[in-house]
Amino acid sequence: MIAIIDYDAGNIKSVEKAIQYLGEEAIVTRDRETILRADGVILPGVGAFGDAMGKLNSYGLVPVIKECVARKIPFLGICLGLQLMFEKSEESPGVEGLGILEGEIVRLPAESGLKIPHIGWNNLKFPVKGRLFEGVPEDSYVYFVHSFYLKAKDPGIVTATAQYGATIHASVEKGNVFACQYHPEKSSEVGLKMLENFIRLAKVPRA
Numbered sequence: 001m002i003a004i005i006d007y008d009a010g011n012i013k014s015v016e017k018a019i020q021y022l023g024e025e026a027i028v029t030r031d032r033e034t035i036l037r038a039d040g041v042i043l044p045g046v047g048a049f050g051d052a053m054g055k056l057n058s059y060g061l062v063p064v065i066k067e068c069v070a071r072k073i074p075f076l077g078i079c080l081g082l083q084l085m086f087e088k089s090e091e092s093p094g095v096e097g098l099g100i101l102e103g104e105i106v107r108l109p110a111e112s113g114l115k116i117p118h119i120g121w122n123n124l125k126f127p128v129k130g131r132l133f134e135g136v137p138e139d140s141y142v143y144f145v146h147s148f149y150l151k152a153k154d155p156g157i158v159t160a161t162a163q164y165g166a167t168i169h170a171s172v173e174k175g176n177v178f179a180c181q182y183h184p185e186k187s188s189e190v191g192l193k194m195l196e197n198f199i200r201l202a203k204v205p206r207a
Contacts, residue, residue, distance in 0.1 A: 001025045002199065003038035005065070007055040009080060010046030011183065018185035018192060024199050032064045040202025041068050044185075045080030046145065049105065050092030052080055062098065069100055069177055074202040077179035082150060082172070085179055091148050100177060102153035103169075108146075112165025117147040122162040122170075122182075130159030130173040131201055132180070132194045140190045142170075142182040150181060 002019050004012055006028045019026035019042075027034060035041055043065065045052055056062050068075050077085045086097050089105035097105075108116050121141040126133060144162070150169040152158050160171035160180070171180040178198060184191035 001027060001038050002202065003035045003041045004028045005035065005041065005043045005061060006030045007045075007052065007059055007061060009044060009052060009055070011044050011079065011185070014183075015042055015044045015078065015185045018195055019199070022192060022196050022199060030059050030061055032060075035064055035068060036071065036073070038073065038202075040074040040076065040198060041065075042198075043075070043077045043081035043084065045078065045084065047080055048091060049080070049083055049089040049097070049148070050095040052084055053092070053095050053097065056084070056098075065098060066100065072176045072206055074176050074198065075178065076198050077177075078185070079146065079181060079183055082179035082181050083148065085177070086150065086152075089148060101157065101172065101174060101179075103151055105148045106151055107148055109165045114165045117145060118164045119145050122164060124160040124162055124170055124182075126160055128156065128159050130171060130178070132171065132173065132178055132197050133159065134197050136190055136193055136197075142180075142184065142187040142191060144170075144182045146181060 016026045083105045085100045086103045123139045157172045157174045162168045162170045184194045
């Protein structure tokens, strides 16, 4: 069973449908015991960093998420879910992120002349090919919707990058923690393959 954390964020339904399409049970929940019992946990999200952290705090989900990570339950952040896993964001100065991973979220550069928000398909490069990308060729295209992007402190955790006026740290992996700035649930067969890989990793028995 894959638990999808419910904190009133956008794109929860599309993630749920994608997991179900792959033949896996998906439960949208904010119940601590259900989340900690799951094989894997997904933190989706579309929206503002500060509002989202406010919701996670109000629902008491911050300690649950940190307990998931501590228990080595495979954990996947998607889009805003990736951003929340880091320390802070220029979108919401003074708001602390989950701080599970080190780095910050910064605004896409307006001086690039590119349209912001970045909406559309971009290809991925794999500086270090992560486990989410097994069976996924480099330069595969995935779907992005965002105005801010990740600058991870440790480049060693960055498993995919994309170019859009800056080098976007598009996916990261550290231990049982995975995250992607793009939307695998909206990225056709390539994205479904990544979610399938996450489900497979979640099914591996933990010591």
